[in-house]
Amino acid sequence: AQTVTQxxxxxxxxxxxxxxxxxxxxxxxxxxxxxxYKQPPSRQMILVIRQExxxxxxxxxxxxxxxxxxxxxxxxxxxxxxxxGDTAMYFCAFGTPFGNEKLTFGTGTRLTIIx
Amino acid sequence: DxxxxxxxxxxxxxxxxxKSIKCExxxxxxxxxxxxxxxxxxxxxxxSYNNKELIINETVPNRFSPKSPDxxxxxxxxNSLELGDSAVYFCASSQGAGxxxxxxxxxxxxxxxxx
Numbered sequence: 001a002q003t004v005t006q007x008x009x010x011x012x013x014x015x016x017x018x019x020x021x022x023x024x025x026x027x028x029x030x031x032x033x034x035x036x037y038k039q040p041p042s043r044q045m046i047l048v049i050r051q052e053x054x055x056x057x058x059x060x061x062x063x064x065x066x067x068x069x070x071x072x073x074x075x076x077x078x079x080x081x082x083x084x085g086d087t088a089m090y091f092c093a094f095g096t097p098f099g100n101e102k103l104t105f106g107t108g109t110r111l112t113i114i115x
Numbered sequence: 116d117x118x119x120x121x122x123x124x125x126x127x128x129x130x131x132x133x134k135s136i137k138c139e140x141x142x143x144x145x146x147x148x149x150x151x152x153x154x155x156x157x158x159x160x161x162x163s164y165n166n167k168e169l170i171i172n173e174t175v176p177n178r179f180s181p182k183s184p185d186x187x188x189x190x191x192x193x194n195s196l197e198l199g200d201s202a203v204y205f206c207a208s209s210q211g212a213g214x215x216x217x218x219x220x221x222x223x224x225x226x227x228x229x230x
Contacts, residue, residue, distance in 0.1 A: 035218065039156075045205060045221035089156055095219075101146065101209065102171050103219060105158040 002027045002094045006106035013082055014114050020067075021077045021109045023092030029053075033095040034068065034075045035103065040088040048090070051075065079111075087113045118142050121206050121222035128196060129230050135192045136225045138206030145210065146170075147189035148219065149181060152203040164189055193227075201229045 003026045013019040025034070036048040051059045051068050058066050063083075067076045079086055092106040119140045128134055140147065148171075149161040163171040167183045178194045193200060203226050207219040 037221075043203065043224050043226075045207075045224075047218045047220075050218055091158065101217075102148065102160040102163055102173075103150075103158075104160075108156050 002029070002032075002096070002104045004092055004094050004104055004106035006090075006092055006109050008109045009107070010110045010112070012112040012114055015082060015084060017082055018078060018080045019082055019111065021079075021090050021092075021111065023075045023077070023106055025073050025075065025092070025094050027073070027094065029096060031096075034066075035093040035095060036064070036066070036075075036077045037091045037093060037105075038086075038088045039091065039108075040085075045091075049077065082113050084113050084115060087111060119206055119208055119220050119222040121204075121225050123225060124223060125226050125228075127228045127230065130196055130198060132196050133192070133194045134196060134227070135190055136204055136206075136227075137188070137190045138222060139188050140206075140208040140220070141187065142208055142220060143210075144208040144220070145186050146208060147183065147186070148207040148209075149189065149191050150205040150207060150221075152205060152224070154202070158205070162189075162191075196227075196229050198229050201227060203227070 005024045032053045034051045038046045049061045063080045065078045089108045091108045093103040122137050146165045148163040152158045161175045162181045164183045180192045183189045203224045205224045206222040209217040209219045
């Protein structure tokens, strides 16, 4: 079974600064996918970014990028030029590709952007 | 043009009652899921269906019975509600078991409160 660990329950950062949220996971799978989801106070679950384990290149989506270290089983999220709208819970999630697709979530990091 | 819609958004009821939550997606996806988010924000898979067939049942009590009349709908019926069932329930959908880590799209959640 897979496990996902987010060791930072809460973080805060000044607006416009850069912040990195950490995530580690444990799996015996060789082929898998990793995701970051954002849950603002509105309760929606919004996909932020997705990474295929077989790709060495780190995924980026505008101000969001990941640092994927497969050997270390680490998948951190970097948010550049943070904005007030980035205030949310951030969940790291592990997905298996075939036949038994489900997301295994970490416990989340509550990120607050300070004006 | 809501992609994944759940009804109701809020549900307050007495212990021992039976209730249902409905979910519909208009994305043309063939896989749908139910997740439970507890009071500590931890998200856990409950069920998934692919083309109306159950493919994941994560040791959920028999009081929970999902039903998928077609691939665009996945409803959750809960019998004999208990205090521990209080949570936010999220429906999600994705394209295709076996297509490799397709992102899951979430509904806005249903907050269930048991009195």
